Amino acid sequence: xxxxxxxxxxxxxxxxxxxxxxxxxxxxxxxxxxxxxxxxxxxxxxxxxxxxxxxxxxxxxxxxxxxxxxxxxxxxxxxxxxxxxxxxxxxxxxxxxxxxxxxxxxxxxxxxxxxxxxxxxxxxxxxxxxxxxxxxxxxxxxxxxxxxxxxxxxxxxxxxxxxxxxxxxxxxxxxxxxxxxxxxxxxxxxxxxxxxxxxxxxxxxxxxxxxxxxxxxxxxxxxxxxxxxxxxxxxxxxxxxxxxxxxxxxxxxxxxxxxxxxxxxxxxxxxxxxxxxxxxxxxxxxxxxxxxxxxxxxxxxxxxxxxxxxxxxxxxxxxxxxxxxxxxxxxxxxxxxxxxxxxxxxxxxxxxxxxxxxxxxxxxxxxxxxxxxxxxxxxxxxxxxxxxxxxxxxx
Numbered sequence: 001x002x003x004x005x006x007x008x009x010x011x012x013x014x015x016x017x018x019x020x021x022x023x024x025x026x027x028x029x030x031x032x033x034x035x036x037x038x039x040x041x042x043x044x045x046x047x048x049x050x051x052x053x054x055x056x057x058x059x060x061x062x063x064x065x066x067x068x069x070x071x072x073x074x075x076x077x078x079x080x081x082x083x084x085x086x087x088x089x090x091x092x093x094x095x096x097x098x099x100x101x102x103x104x105x106x107x108x109x110x111x112x113x114x115x116x117x118x119x120x121x122x123x124x125x126x127x128x129x130x131x132x133x134x135x136x137x138x139x140x141x142x143x144x145x146x147x148x149x150x151x152x153x154x155x156x157x158x159x160x161x162x163x164x165x166x167x168x169x170x171x172x173x174x175x176x177x178x179x180x181x182x183x184x185x186x187x188x189x190x191x192x193x194x195x196x197x198x199x200x201x202x203x204x205x206x207x208x209x210x211x212x213x214x215x216x217x218x219x220x221x222x223x224x225x226x227x228x229x230x231x232x233x234x235x236x237x238x239x240x241x242x243x244x245x246x247x248x249x250x251x252x253x254x255x256x257x258x259x260x261x262x263x264x265x266x267x268x269x270x271x272x273x274x275x276x277x278x279x280x281x282x283x284x285x286x287x288x289x290x291x292x293x294x295x296x297x298x299x300x301x302x303x304x305x306x307x308x309x310x311x312x313x314x315x316x317x318x319x320x321x322x323x324x325x326x327x328x329x330x331x332x333x334x335x336x337x338x339x340x341x342x343x344x345x346x347x348x349x350x351x352x353x354x355x356x357x358x359x360x361x362x363x364x365x366x367x368x369x370x371x372x373x374x375x376x377x378x379x380x381x382x383x384x385x386x387x388x389x390x391x392x393x394x395x
Contacts, residue, residue, distance in 0.1 A: 110322030
């Protein structure tokens, strides 16, 4: 069974892989009972070999693996890298680099929005992925041959997908496009949760400054508590309880005890005092310093047809250039462009502007039209003379 469970074998593997141009990487982890992901298995493959590494093996030293992930001469290939990168960032303090995400590359190459590994392996490697072990408990030992075989499939077929996507990106001149998209994944801040911003996860409906100030302090307290105790947020205090506490802002243990879902032991113990302290902090925040409620964008009257027309243009452009719509603009971006020519959205900068943004503005201002081709089945762009400057021409 191709599994490594001792430090010497791991060091030898990483030494061999350090000579490769790239390695494909995947992980299996558990998170149901912890705040931080519990790494249970690491799969790595070079062009000629693939191995599973057991991080739960007694006394195994993962330093050679971490050094390989940081090696600037070896590209680390992941599919949907975000969760895997978060694990390694937590363990090492560094994002694996250089990084290549085949899911992002597939979107740039027109394989659709957030294409799954199973689909990509099927289309590019002509492989069929057995997902019967998807919900297995990877923390249990010993691992079976079937588990290891399943895990290795996530890096062996990834080699073919990577090589074909890289060739396609080179052919269509979109390597620079991918680099722009990878910038977010390469930024450690992408994976770091600020306790002071944790309240935004709750998506509160109330815009009361007092409510939001208290909720911010409560959510920050819970986030720190969850991190320190390595427990899921909901295991510390449930979202519904935080909202109720923020709404009723109790000041005594007796008042706090009336909150649904809070056990007597929690209320009367250390955590109860901490919750009341967070409430008091929130109550003391001046109204001018309260957090702003989440923005609820309302489309100005009359712009609905403009938005729908821009969506048609987006689909047309993305189909024509073979790129996923989600990568270029979402519904909120389209609405922002309809309302403001200088909207701060990705679609109005970089390669997205060249592909879609400039024509979106031309269409909006009557310098471009959509029409049917002579076959009556396909759309085409029709350049128009600039409209007359008049009250009717102003959008």
